[in-house]
Amino acid sequence: MNFLKALFGPSRKDVWRQLADEVDGQFHEVGLFNPFAVQARTGDWTVTLDTYTSGDGKTNQTFTRLRAPYFNPEGFRFDIYRAGVFSGFGKALGLQDIEVGHPRFDRDFVIKGNAPRRLRRLFGNGRVRRLMQAQPKIQLTVKGRDGWFGRYPDGMDELHFQAHGAIKDLARLRNLFDLFTEVLWEVCHGGRAHEDDVPFHVRRLSAPGGRITNKYVLWEGDRPRRDAAAALGRLEDPAAIPALADVLWDEDAVLRLRAVEALAEIRHPGAIGPLVPLLGDARKAAGLQFRDGVAEALRQLGEGELVVTVGAALGGDFGRLKTYDGGYRAEIIAALGHALEGSSGAHAANALAEIHAVEALPRLREVQRSLGTRDATGQAVAAAIGKLEARASLPRAAAAADVEVDTLPRSAQAPGPDPGTLPRGSQAP
Structure with a gap:
């Protein structure tokens, strides 16, 4: 074994295990075909290094990849690779070619994205540019939710690197972990926490x-x-x-x-x-x-009084609730509505009826469909619905603002219209 190490250098397993130590991560031994992986946390993200094989069964290729899911609600997309490699790849993604204002970097890399200003800010970070330049071959991209990546929740995307072969250059791998850390902080938090x-x-x-x-x-x-x-x-x-x-x-x-x-x-x-x-x-x-x-x-x-009032109602004592005038009526009704399916459900239903909460009828009907009338809570809900529906059907007295003043009858002494404006009879002089 020592002879083989001297001849071929350390194995990928040894290199990746050392990398895990250096980045304060974990080394995983997982399976037969993709046996090793390294994971490390940086900020709120987990960066995963592993390999995968792609091909038609006759000619298979191994790729090294790094990936890190992150929250990207703005949908900022980019695809960056060395000039002369993957030519035209970004066009299929609807991205445009962008120059970031650093001549050497613009010369060496093809930069595509959907937000030129954010890309210029990203590559205004000199450390990001230096870490990119140190990679002999690189494609760094944002994977969206299409295809296989559709399993991510809304707003989540993946920062993704891949390269041909199984990389076992420790310095290069450490550089990639550092690059991911720097890019994630830039795109998510403007570079600083x-x-x-x-x-x-x-x-x-x-x-x-x-x-x-x-x-x-x-x-x-x-x-x-x-x-x-x-x-x-x-x-x-x-x-x-x-x-x-x-x-x-x-x-x-x-x-x-x-x-x-x-x-x-x-x-x-x-x-x-x-x-x-x-x-x-x-x-x-x-x-x-x-x-x-x-x-x-x-x-x-x-709001101690409010707490005592709601607590008493959920225990079956409605006196405080009926006289409570501290505000938050809609919120209290919502609390009672949420309690309908708990151990205090019957008391909550009765409380809603006691305070004439007709606005709770949709919630009560929803619970009734779920519970029926099999138990005490279901029966209390049905009774509350009956009382509140009866109340909701009562005619309301018209508010004063609902009646036009000039449609009211006038008293006999009230001044009437100007007689000169009335039509004259045929006998009038």
């Missing part, structure tokens, strides 16, 4: 969660989103409220709880409305009843 920058964390929060897996885990979106929610709470900027409100119903229970905590930390009245409907959510988060975390957040925002 601003830990005190609200838009930076809002973008992280809006990326898809969950996992993308194909032999390996290519994308793990939950941890970055949780970190972003916590950071937005720490920054206490009300501008983050809409983004945090958008994830309050997310499938990731820990993210939901982080968003609730962040809204409480921001301590702005605008955070109250999005939280109130969650008082009817009986799901768990981080091992706790999610509703408890919401209630605590609302108390911190000065």
Whole structure:
């Protein structure tokens, strides 16, 4: 073995294992035909190095590739390769040839893209240009959602490199990992991470969660989103409220709880409305009843009375709810609507009837279709629908604004029209 190493150099397995150590990544031994892979995290992304074989069974070729899924809602696309290679490839993608304003780089590379200004900014980064120049052969492109890549969620694309053969040049491979890191930071965050920058964390929060897996885990979106929610709470900027409100119903229970905590930390009245409907959510988060975390957040925002009122109603005591005048009626009705399918469903239905919430009829009918009248909750829902439909059918008194003033009858003493304007009778003088 030592003789073979001396003759041919270290094996690809040895080189890739060393690369994994250098980039603080993982070395995977996975299968017979594509046995090795290296993965490393950089920022919010996972960069995966592996090989694949393509051909017709008679003449097969091996390719080395790097790929990294990332959030790209703007649809920024590019395809970059050394001049004289892959000529015309980008035309099929609807991309245009672009010069980025650096003569040597423009001479050595074909640069195609759909956003010239963003490409010029990307290659205004001298380190990106130097890392590209160090690659003897390179094609760096953004793979969209077409074809095989359609498995990615909306807004996700893939930064992709490929080259012929199985690369075992350690310096070149390390250069490629560094290039991916630099390009991802540029295209996603303008080159720098601003830990005190609200838009930076809002973008992280809006990326898809969950996992993308194909032999390996290519994308793990939950941890970055949780970190972003916590950071937005720490920054206490009300501008983050809409983004945090958008994830309050997310499938990731820990993210939901982080968003609730962040809204409480921001301590702005605008955070109250999005939280109130969650008082009817009986799901768990981080091992706790999610509703408890919401209630605590609302108390911190000065809405302790609202919490007690809704809690009492869900326990069957409607007195406070019927006299409550603290606002947020629509949000309270939404909370009761969400509670219909939980353990407090019967009380929630009765509460909606008690406060004459005819606006809840669509939600009640939806739950009735799901539950029927098999149990106490279904029966309470049916009864509430009957009461509210009867109320909705009652005639309303006309508002004063609905009646034109000049159509009302005049009193006998009221001044009438000018007699001179009346038609004269035939006997009139």
